[in-house]
Every structure is written in C-alpha cells, then in structure tokens.
Amino acid sequence: MSSLTLKDVAKVAGVSYATVSRALSGSPEIGEKTRQRILKLCDEMGYTPNSVARSMVMKHTNIIGLILASIDNPFMSELTVHLEIYARELGYNLMVCNSSYNQKLERDVFRLLLSRKVDGIIILPISHSSDESLQSLTSQVPTVFVSENMQDLPENYISIDNTRGMKIATDYLYSLGHRKIVYLGARKNSVTHALRVEGYTSTCKKHGIEPIIIESNYPRSSHEAGYLLAREYFSKSHDETAILCASDSLAIGVMHAAYEKGIRIPEDLSLMGFDNISFASLPPINLTTINQPKQELATSAMDLLIQHINGTESGYSSKLVSPSLVIRGSCLARNKEINANGGPHA
Amino acid sequence: MSSLTLKDVAKVAGVSYATVSRALSGSPEIGEKTRQRILKLCDEMGYTPNSVARSMVMKHTNIIGLILASIDNPFMSELTVHLEIYARELGYNLMVCNSSYNQKLERDVFRLLLSRKVDGIIILPISHSSDESLQSLTSQVPTVFVSENMQDLPENYISIDNTRGMKIATDYLYSLGHRKIVYLGARKNSVTHALRVEGYTSTCKKHGIEPIIIESNYPRSSHEAGYLLAREYFSKSHDETAILCASDSLAIGVMHAAYEKGIRIPEDLSLMGFDNISFASLPPINLTTINQPKQELATSAMDLLIQHINGTESGYSSKLVSPSLVIRGSCLARNKEINANGGPHA
DNA sequence: TGAATTTGTGTAAACGTTTACGATAGCTGT
DNA sequence: ACAGCTATCGTAAACGTTTACACAAATTCA
Numbered sequence: 001m002s003s004l005t006l007k008d009v010a011k012v013a014g015v016s017y018a019t020v021s022r023a024l025s026g027s028p029e030i031g032e033k034t035r036q037r038i039l040k041l042c043d044e045m046g047y048t049p050n051s052v053a054r055s056m057v058m059k060h061t062n063i064i065g066l067i068l069a070s071i072d073n074p075f076m077s078e079l080t081v082h083l084e085i086y087a088r089e090l091g092y093n094l095m096v097c098n099s100s101y102n103q104k105l106e107r108d109v110f111r112l113l114l115s116r117k118v119d120g121i122i123i124l125p126i127s128h129s130s131d132e133s134l135q136s137l138t139s140q141v142p143t144v145f146v147s148e149n150m151q152d153l154p155e156n157y158i159s160i161d162n163t164r165g166m167k168i169a170t171d172y173l174y175s176l177g178h179r180k181i182v183y184l185g186a187r188k189n190s191v192t193h194a195l196r197v198e199g200y201t202s203t204c205k206k207h208g209i210e211p212i213i214i215e216s217n218y219p220r221s222s223h224e225a226g227y228l229l230a231r232e233y234f235s236k237s238h239d240e241t242a243i244l245c246a247s248d249s250l251a252i253g254v255m256h257a258a259y260e261k262g263i264r265i266p267e268d269l270s271l272m273g274f275d276n277i278s279f280a281s282l283p284p285i286n287l288t289t290i291n292q293p294k295q296e297l298a299t300s301a302m303d304l305l306i307q308h309i310n311g312t313e314s315g316y317s318s319k320l321v322s323p324s325l326v327i328r329g330s331c332l333a334r335n336k337e338i339n340a341n342g343g344p345h346a
Numbered sequence: 347m348s349s350l351t352l353k354d355v356a357k358v359a360g361v362s363y364a365t366v367s368r369a370l371s372g373s374p375e376i377g378e379k380t381r382q383r384i385l386k387l388c389d390e391m392g393y394t395p396n397s398v399a400r401s402m403v404m405k406h407t408n409i410i411g412l413i414l415a416s417i418d419n420p421f422m423s424e425l426t427v428h429l430e431i432y433a434r435e436l437g438y439n440l441m442v443c444n445s446s447y448n449q450k451l452e453r454d455v456f457r458l459l460l461s462r463k464v465d466g467i468i469i470l471p472i473s474h475s476s477d478e479s480l481q482s483l484t485s486q487v488p489t490v491f492v493s494e495n496m497q498d499l500p501e502n503y504i505s506i507d508n509t510r511g512m513k514i515a516t517d518y519l520y521s522l523g524h525r526k527i528v529y530l531g532a533r534k535n536s537v538t539h540a541l542r543v544e545g546y547t548s549t550c551k552k553h554g555i556e557p558i559i560i561e562s563n564y565p566r567s568s569h570e571a572g573y574l575l576a577r578e579y580f581s582k583s584h585d586e587t588a589i590l591c592a593s594d595s596l597a598i599g600v601m602h603a604a605y606e607k608g609i610r611i612p613e614d615l616s617l618m619g620f621d622n623i624s625f626a627s628l629p630p631i632n633l634t635t636i637n638q639p640k641q642e643l644a645t646s647a648m649d650l651l652i653q654h655i656n657g658t659e660s661g662y663s664s665k666l667v668s669p670s671l672v673i674r675g676s677c678l679a680r681n682k683e684i685n686a687n688g689g690p691h692a
Numbered sequence: 693t694g695a696a697t698t699t700g701t702g703t704a705a706a707c708g709t710t711t712a713c714g715a716t717a718g719c720t721g722t
Numbered sequence: 723a724c725a726g727c728t729a730t731c732g733t734a735a736a737c738g739t740t741t742a743c744a745c746a747a748a749t750t751c752a
Contacts, residue, residue, distance in 0.1 A: 006709070056737045061398060115397045283573070367738095402709090403740050
C-alpha cells in the first residue's frame with residue numbers, strides 16, 4: 001500500500017531525485033528530452049506526488065478550512081458547493097467542520113484547523129459569537145467571515161446587503177397594496193438580523209406605515225420556530241395582510257400555522273421569506289423571497305481570502321453583494337382585483 | 347504570522363525539543379514535573395503543533411476524503427454532517443469534494459485525494475460509474491462506498507436494504523387498500539434503483555397485483571424529473587390509486603404535477619417517497635416515506651473505513667442498515683368500492 | 693557499597709519534498 | 723584555444739515532527 005517516492009522513480013530513471021522533482025514541477029532547468037522521459041516513466045509507474053511532504057517545505061498546504069454551523073442547513077450547503085468547486089479551480093481543497101451551533105466547538109475546530117496549517121479559513125459564524133475569543137484565533141491565519149458579521153471585524157467580511165434586501169421586500173409588499181405588514185423572527189445578538197430589521201423599519205417609515213415586529217427568542221431560524229411564533233401570533237387578534245419573515249425557514253413554519261388556522265396563502269395572507277434557499281422553489285412551497293446569490297457570495301469570499309493569503313492587501317476589503325427579489329406564488333396584490341399568480345401550490 | 351515550533355519552546359524551556367515532543371504526546375518516558383512545566387509553557391507561548399510535519403513522519407494524515415456528487419443534495423448533506431462529526435470524534439478531519447455528477451471529475455478528485463495522502467476515502471459514487479477506472483484507484487487506499495453499490499465491490503459497501511425498504515413501502519400501500527400502485531422513477535445503470543424496483547415487484551407479486559413501472563431517463567432523481575414524468579403519465583389514461591416514487595425528490599415533482607391536474611393528495615391519490623430527506627418533513631410537503639437512517643449509515647461507513655485503515659480486517663465486510671416506514675400525511679386508506687369505480691379522476 | 697536496573701533526557705535519523713548551490717559538460721565568441 | 727557562458731544535473735540542506743538509541747543520573751538490590 002505504501003506508494004512510490006521520487007527516489008523510486010529516480011532510481012529506475014537513472015537520475016537523481018532532484019531531477020525528477022524538476023521534471024514534475026515544470027522547472028526550466030531541465031532538458032526537454034529527459035523531462036518527457038521522466039514524465040512518461042512516472043505515469044507508467046503510477047507515481048503520485050506526496051503533497052504533505054510538499055507542504056512541509058513549501059510552508060503552505062493549499063487547504064482552506066470551512067467552519068459552519070451545520071452543513072445540512074440548505075443555505076450553507078449551497079454555499080459550500082460553490083466554495084468547494086471554486087477553491088478546487090484555484091488549486092485549493094476544502095476541509096469542512098461543523099460547529100453544531102456551539103461556540104466552544106466553533107473555537108475548537110478553529111484551533112484544529114490552525115494545527116492543520118490551513119492556508120486560510122472561511123467561517124459562517126454562529127450568531128452570538130461576537131466575543132473576543134474568536135478574535136485571538138483569527139489573527140493567526142487569514143480569515144473571512146461570511147453572512148454574519150462581527151461588529152469589530154469589518155475588513156474581512158462578505159455578505160449580501162441585508163438592509164437593502166429587506167427594503168426591497170418591504171417595498172414589494174407595499175407596492176402590492178399591503179399596509180399592515182408584520183415582520184416575524186427578529187433575533188437579538190445578530191448583526192444580520194439587526195440589519196434586516198433596519199431595512200424593514202426604515203422602509204415602513206418611508207411609506208408612513210407602522211412597523212410591527214415579532215421577535216424570536218429561539219436560537220435558530222428554523223421552521224419550527226416560525227410555526228411556534230406564528231401560532232402564538234395568530235391566536236391573538238391580528239389584522240395584518242402580509243407577513244415578512246426574517247428567513248425562508250421561518251416562512252415555512254408560518255405556512256404551517258396558517259394552514260392550521262384555515263388562513264389561506266396567498267389569498268388571505270401574503271407571505272415572504274428571505275434567503276431563497278432551495279426549499280423555497282419547491283412547488284408545494286413556492287415562496288416569494290429575496291435571493292442571496294450564493295455563487296457570488298462564495299467566489300467573493302474565496303477571492304478575498306486568497307488575496308489575503310497572497311499578501312496582496314491592495315484590494316483587501318469587505319464586500320456587500322446585491323440581493324434581488326424572487327417573485328413566486330406566496331404574495332397577492334391587495335385592494336386591486338389582480339389575481340395573477342396562484343397560491344403556494346401553483 | 348509564522349508560528350512557533352518545538353525548538354522555540356524547547357529553547358525557552360531549556361530542554362531539547364525531543365523532550366517537548368514527549369511532553370505533548372503523553373509519552374511515559376518523561377518526568378511528571380517537567381511535563382507540567384512544559385505543558386504550561388506551551389500554553390503560555392501559544393504553541394500550536396504542526397500536524398503536517400507530524401503526518402510526514404507518522405505516515406498518516408488523519409484526514410479522510412469524502413467524494414459525493416453535490417453537497418447541496420439534502421440526503422448527502424445530512425449524511426455529511428454525521429460523517430464529519432463522527433470523524434472528528436475519532437480524530438479525523440474531512441476533506442470534501444464534489445464530483446458534480448461527472449465521472450471524469452469523480453476520478454480526478456479521487457486522485458487528488460490520493461496525493462493528499464488521505465488515510466481513507468468515503469465515496470457516494472454517481473450512479474453510472476460502475477466502470478473499471480475507479481477500480482484501479484480504490485485499490486490504492488482504503489475506500490468505502492455508501493448508498494450506491496458497484497457490482498464488483500461488495501466488501502466495502504454500506505447502504506440501507508433498498509429491497510426491504512421498497513417491500514415495506516409496497517406492503518404499507520397494500521395494507522391501506524391500494525391495489526393499483528405505480529412505481530415511478532426507476533433508473534437504469536443504478537444498482538440502488540434495481541434493488542428498489544425488485545422490492546416493489548416482488549411485493550406486488552406476493553399480493554397478486556400487477557406491477558406498473560414508469561422508468562426515468564433523466565440523469566438525476568430531481569423533482570423536475572418527477573414533475574415531467576408525472577405530467578406525462580397523468581396526460582394519458584390512468585387509474586392508479588397510489589404512486590410509489592423511487593425517491594422523495596421525485597415525489598415532490600409528482601405533487602406539483604398532481605396539483606396542476608387538480609388531483610388532490612392524499613384524497614384522490616396516495617403518494618410515497620423514499621429516503622426521508624429533510625424536505626419530506628416540511629409541513630407543506632408532509633410526505634410519507636421510507637427513512638434512511640443517515641446517522642447509522644454515516645457511523646457504519648466510518649467504522650468500516652477505520653477498521654480497514656487499521657488493518658483489522660476481521661470485521662471488514664459490507665453492511666445493510668434497516669430502512670423504516672415514516673407515516674406522514676400523503677397517503678390515505680382506500681376501500682374497494684372506490685377502487686372498483688376506476689379511480690376518482692379520469 | 694558496588695553493580696544492576698530504572699528513569700529521564702539528549703542526539704540524530706527519518707519522513708518526501710523543493711531549491712540554493714556547485715559542478716560538469718557543451719557552447720559561444722574572439 | 724581559452725575564457726566565459728549556458729544548459730543540465732547532482733548534492734545537500736531545510737521544513738517540523740517522532741522515536742530508536744545512547745547515555746547520564748537516580749534508584750534499587752544483593
């Protein structure tokens with residue numbers, strides 16, 4: 001099982017192993033005929049270069065670490081596909097670690113990746129982790145944050161423009177004739193959520209309507225949380241015509257609660273999500289939402305990280321990518337008799 | 347940015363770097379007082395062991411490679427969470443590569459992982475890849491296949507019992523009174539699909555009902571494929587009372603096509619999926635299906651791989667884990683009168 | 693007490709690369 | 723023909739560990 005080394009092929013080629021190394025690495029200081037001969041021999045013998053030995057001397061591994069809460073989160077897994085494919089194009093491999101929504105684990109895996117000598121780390125931090133302990137870690141390796149900002153690290157941060165996204169959403173609902181729009185699922189301790197709420201409230205004020213915010217104390221924006229939140233809200237008096245959710249997952253929970261109450265979507269209630277996770281496009285869900293361009297997010301984050309790794313600090317700065325409206329079937333115009341698009345089941 | 351080495355801490359500790367190494371590795375041949383002193387010093391200085399240097403001499407990396415079609419596939423991402431967490435418990439890290447449903451890429455990343463000197467590889471092969479080219483690769487490193495079998499590699503293979511799963515599904519539908527059950531989405535060139543089809547047909551024969559199979563020529567079992575397949579089927583005459591899909595994704599597409607045709611689920615038509623991906627439990631979908639125990643699949647695969655890595659061939663053999671029925675809201679009991687009428691929709 | 697054993701620590705080799713440096717051979721130009 | 727180049731290749735050091743071996747000090751035992 002132990003594989004061939006440079007020495008092995010050097011021996012049968014009758015050259016020194018430095019020559020073989022040069023043949024493989026495309027060095028100019030080697031004769032073209034010997035290079036061809038050696039390349040052919042390597043292929044025949046089935047030689048596979050040992051990249052850990054290479055890393056040892058080159059002092060970089062071409063591995064980048066990815067830390068996220070849980071890869072089965074659809075937003076995160078979509079992002080990861082693009083991250084991995086793009087990284088590979090650039091000559092890097094991805095080492096993925098789940099922090100399992102646990103701050104201690106998040107730091108532990110960070111340290112683990114540090115000892116793995118990854119060249120850089122991309123992290124989708126768990127919401128509440130704006131503590132200092134991560135700070136001391138991030139100074140040890142190029143790091144870029146995706147989606148969730150830490151207040152004090154604005155320079156290596158990629159995200160969509162959350163505020164603008166919620167402005168677009170609120171404007172859309174307003175343009176449909178909605179005047180009672182409730183925002184569901186605001187969470188404390190999250191910069192992302194604060195920015196989204198701001199987009200909503202500022203747009204409400206612009207249009208002279210009153211913002212109504214349902215806060216969430218649940219640790220995650222799951223559909224279970226959305227269900228619980230909405231069920232409680234529906235049990236009291238309510239006269240809103242539209243609900244704008246802080247995330248698609250929450251919106252799916254709201255659909256459930258609405259169905260139980262006999263509230264039809266979108267006929268009785270318009271519903272919007274945020275993120276455009278893959279769920280949202282599923283026919284039975286068919287949720288109008290705000291898209292996060294995952295691929296652009298991924299390549300931007302990777303580009304930024306690579307820049308930092310290569311020390312070309314020139315363009316090293318955070319970036320906000322643009323959200324966009326995705327119209328599906330969960331919203332309906334009010335007070336006008338337009339019955340254009342169908343319901344969530346259309 | 348360049349981090350401390352053993353020599354650095356040895357220098358300030360006033361000992362040789364071998365001693366520091368021994369303190370860190372928990373070697374018995376070192377005084378307890380010096381060990382404590384050194385450990386404390388390492389902590390103070392912020393020393394991080396270089397695991398690539400360690401790999402160099404130990405001849406193993408404690409990295410295992412994971413190859414899958416696309417991590418945003420919900421089944422695969424759920425599996426990956428468990429794989430990664432369990433691997434980490436066992437002292438391994440995961441290097442994840444997407445093959446993007448591309449056979450050439452699948453082989454390329456395999457070779458890449460080989461040069462990374464991963465200790466083992468877990469692969470969810472793309473369906474048609476029962477070719478020999480992978481064979482020559484898998485002989486070079488411990489490998490276990492998950493979910494999709496290759497006919498000629500039965501020893502390192504973890505999967506659920508696909509046949510039994512479809513037997514359970516068919517039996518369930520039969521027990522609900524269904525006598526016209528169509529199987530939708532069978533795909534050629536896939537052992538998994540062949541096994542599932544067999545479970546279905548054998549159970550049909552057992553009950554004396556006729557198997558009706560809709561084959562799929564689409565490359566993946568996506569909901570788009572399910573929609574297209576079902577739409578075409580619904581456009582012809584049909585009198586089935588239940589559709590059993592080869593996967594949950596297909597079932598979601600069938601839901602869509604049924605809705606368009608005005609066929610209500612489950613009132614007019616019972617629908618079952620297979621896999622129990624996270625989608626299936628979403629309230630608007632609420633699909634009755636067969637569960638694949640992802641965590642058991644993951645730990646079994648990892649255990650098998652580690653066994654092989656450690657050379658303890660004793661228990662090294664493939665394993666079939668048990669599928670189970672998950673009853674949700676997409677199936678209804680059917681009595682014989684309605685069935686005799688030839689179906690609710692014509 | 694002296695020898696034998698144990699315990700703790702240092703020395704050095706090894707892992708498989710890359711690459712600076714040196715050496716040799718073949719050229720060039722005059 | 724000879725100095726100076728260039729092109730090609732070999733030698734050896736380096737990367738940061740682990741660990742076999744050597745060896746000194748401390749302990750044990752007769």
